[in-house]
Amino acid sequence: MELPLFKHNRPDRPVTFAQYRQEGGFKALEKAISGMSPTEVQQAVIDSGLRGRGGAGFPTGRKWSFVPRDLPGPRWLICNCDEMEPGTYKDRVLLEHNPYSLIEGMTLACYALGVRHAFIFIRKGYEKAAANLGRGIAEAKEAGLLGERIAGSDVSIDIDLHLSAGRYICGEETALINALEGKRPNPRSKPPFPAVKGLWDGPTVVNNVETLANIPAIVAHGPGWFKSLALNPEGAGSKLFCVSGAVTNRACFELPIGTTLGAIIDGPCGGMREGKKFKACIPGGASTQFLTAEHLNVPMDFDTVAKVGSRLGSGGVIVFEEGRCLVAATLNLIDFFARESCGWCTPCREGLPFVKEILARIEAGGGEERDLGILREHVKYLSYSFCALAPGAMAPLEGLLTHFEDEVREHISKRRCPFKGQ
Amino acid sequence: MMPEALRTSLQARVAAAVTPREAAVDVMKELQAHYGWLTDEAVGEAARLLGLSELQVEELATFYEMIYRRPVGKKVIHVCDSISCWCACCEEIMRHLKERLGVEPGGTSADGMFTLLPCCCMGMCGDSPAMSVNGTPYGKLTPELVDEILARERALAS
Ligand SMILES: Cc1cc2nc3c(=O)[nH]c(=O)nc-3n(C[C@H](O)[C@H](O)[C@H](O)COP(=O)(O)O)c2cc1C
Ligand code: SF4
Ligand code: FES
Numbered sequence: 001m002e003l004p005l006f007k008h009n010r011p012d013r014p015v016t017f018a019q020y021r022q023e024g025g026f027k028a029l030e031k032a033i034s035g036m037s038p039t040e041v042q043q044a045v046i047d048s049g050l051r052g053r054g055g056a057g058f059p060t061g062r063k064w065s066f067v068p069r070d071l072p073g074p075r076w077l078i079c080n081c082d083e084m085e086p087g088t089y090k091d092r093v094l095l096e097h098n099p100y101s102l103i104e105g106m107t108l109a110c111y112a113l114g115v116r117h118a119f120i121f122i123r124k125g126y127e128k129a130a131a132n133l134g135r136g137i138a139e140a141k142e143a144g145l146l147g148e149r150i151a152g153s154d155v156s157i158d159i160d161l162h163l164s165a166g167r168y169i170c171g172e173e174t175a176l177i178n179a180l181e182g183k184r185p186n187p188r189s190k191p192p193f194p195a196v197k198g199l200w201d202g203p204t205v206v207n208n209v210e211t212l213a214n215i216p217a218i219v220a221h222g223p224g225w226f227k228s229l230a231l232n233p234e235g236a237g238s239k240l241f242c243v244s245g246a247v248t249n250r251a252c253f254e255l256p257i258g259t260t261l262g263a264i265i266d267g268p269c270g271g272m273r274e275g276k277k278f279k280a281c282i283p284g285g286a287s288t289q290f291l292t293a294e295h296l297n298v299p300m301d302f303d304t305v306a307k308v309g310s311r312l313g314s315g316g317v318i319v320f321e322e323g324r325c326l327v328a329a330t331l332n333l334i335d336f337f338a339r340e341s342c343g344w345c346t347p348c349r350e351g352l353p354f355v356k357e358i359l360a361r362i363e364a365g366g367g368e369e370r371d372l373g374i375l376r377e378h379v380k381y382l383s384y385s386f387c388a389l390a391p392g393a394m395a396p397l398e399g400l401l402t403h404f405e406d407e408v409r410e411h412i413s414k415r416r417c418p419f420k421g422q
Numbered sequence: 423m424m425p426e427a428l429r430t431s432l433q434a435r436v437a438a439a440v441t442p443r444e445a446a447v448d449v450m451k452e453l454q455a456h457y458g459w460l461t462d463e464a465v466g467e468a469a470r471l472l473g474l475s476e477l478q479v480e481e482l483a484t485f486y487e488m489i490y491r492r493p494v495g496k497k498v499i500h501v502c503d504s505i506s507c508w509c510a511c512c513e514e515i516m517r518h519l520k521e522r523l524g525v526e527p528g529g530t531s532a533d534g535m536f537t538l539l540p541c542c543c544m545g546m547c548g549d550s551p552a553m554s555v556n557g558t559p560y561g562k563l564t565p566e567l568v569d570e571i572l573a574r575e576r577a578l579a580s
Binding site for chain 1: 440441442443444445446447448450451472481482485486487488489503504505506508509510541542543544545546547548549550554557559
């Protein structure tokens with residue numbers, strides 16, 4: 001079956017507005033505005049089983065349903081295009097090929113939620129995606145599909161771009177709201193959740209780029225069609241998998257949800273690079289647990305990946321080959337999180353550098369038996385941090401201790417990294 | 423002093439925002455593009471434009487990876503050292519740049535042309551190892567390609 005997100009892509013340049021229109025683009029918006037109530041659009045999203053593609057996998061329609069409709073003052077929609085999770089580049093690839101699915105999806109979401117004014121929060125470094133979006137928004141306005149009185153109706157919706165200046169925590173939805181308001185982007189405490197009290201204290205929905213880009217297809221073809229794209233009954237729709245590391249083709253692929261890990265690697269990725277052997281991978285961006293060769297036949301959908309102890313996350317698959325030191329890899333990951341800690345709460349600000357120091361010592365051959373216990377304690381206690389950054393940082397460490405404890409022990413007993421030349 | 427045209431365009435940006443602060447990052451980035459880095463003078467100008475105290479601008483400026491509160495060279499090189507680039511030997515690229523430019527990360531080459539800094543994932547993981555030079559992304563780096571890029575960026579600057 002034809003998958004919705006990449007179907008308009010051209011090999012070497014972005015799809016044009018005319019081409020997107022010709023291929024059925026903005027038909028879903030016209031259909032909704034002329035013949036569906038906002039509630040019906042929301043119901044279609046609920047029935048489709050669409051789950052957030054930003055990492056947590058929260059059901060999108062359910063999130064929308066938390067927004068109170070009776071509060072005075074404006075409501076807001078924010079598209080999260082911060083995408084700074086190491087190993088993740090799917091939103092960039094999507095937007096560099098086609099900004100229109102997102103624009104149409106956001107307009108539909110605004111219609112469903114009763115939002116007049118939406119923002120796309122874009123990370124530094126994604127200037128090309130931002131330029132495509134800026135152009136796409138202007139074209140949609142020109143065609144009467146965005147702005148005042150859309151498609152001749154009395155519905156008016158605007159989308160603005162907000163360009164950031166680089167910081168991973170800005171992707172966390174409450175930090176993002178602070179960033180957008182021009183405040184220092186530390187996270188806010190929840191509750192109240194953004195759906196009730198978010199941007200400028202108004203009800204706010206934050207959704208990922210890929211999540212919102214799926215909405216037009218759901219409205220156009222119906223929730224049943226969307227559900228049936230997945231290969232297993234637990235899943236719904238397609239997923240963008242962006243692969244890096246030791247595979248032959250490192251690229252971003254749209255595949256049915258429920259495709260197995262092994263099928264992704266042996267299929268579109270063309271197998272492992274240069275005859276290397278698969279050792280492990282991180283399936284969903286830096287803050288997810290390692291999967292091993294045992295997991296190659298695990299279908300990649302939210303529930304099944306969670307069942308085997310990891311997360312589908314952002315779909316950023318990072319593949320490690322046999323002979324690659326996973327203590328060193330985990331050290332690199334923790335180093336990232338320690339640097340990106342926003343410094344707001346003590347467990348994360350102080351805990352991550354401490355964990356990093358221990359891992360660095362183990363990797364350098366100075367590890368001790370008791371370090372394992374200290375690391376395990378941190379996995380447990382860093383879950384008491386203020387936001388999800390620190391628990392996310394602990395995920396690869398927990399995976400290391402679960403699946404590769406022997407490898408850590410070998411570092412300690414041999415007093416050196418067993419993968420480095422002697 | 424900031425040129426009148428820049429002031430006018432920044433005032434327009436601030437006026438178009440839902441609240442003035444929403445434009446804070448744009449204002450800082452524009453001022454940085456003008457001065458090369460976010461100078462003390464620029465912090466003061468941003469504060470006045472946004473109706474904030476200098477301290478409030480400072481707490482924003484020091485938060486973001488791509489706002490420089492210290493002098494930098496004509497061009498800033500950011501080398502990604504996150505996991506996918508690490509798998510693709512970004513350490514070798516950093517070593518090569520340190521050698522070519524004669525600086526440690528954080529330093530600026532003697533001719534004032536390049537400042538060398540590490541950075542977090544650039545979203546170029548499929549084309550790792552990656553770096554950017556004044557915002558232009560480069561992927562699939564090798565030491566030879568890095569030399570070519572340095573030469574090209576140098577030529578473009580003069
Ligand atoms: C530290 C941190 C970074 C995050 N970065 C992103 C990001 O770059 N993009 C994103 O869509 N979600 C990110 N998230 C998740 C968001 O907080 C939020 O759950 C998501 O944008 C919701 O969209 P969805 O429901 O469509 O997935 C991040 C979360 C945390 C804790
Ligand atoms: S967990 Fe880390 S990133 Fe989150 S609020 Fe605490 S210090 Fe900031
Ligand atoms: S890890 Fe270097 S670009 Fe993503």
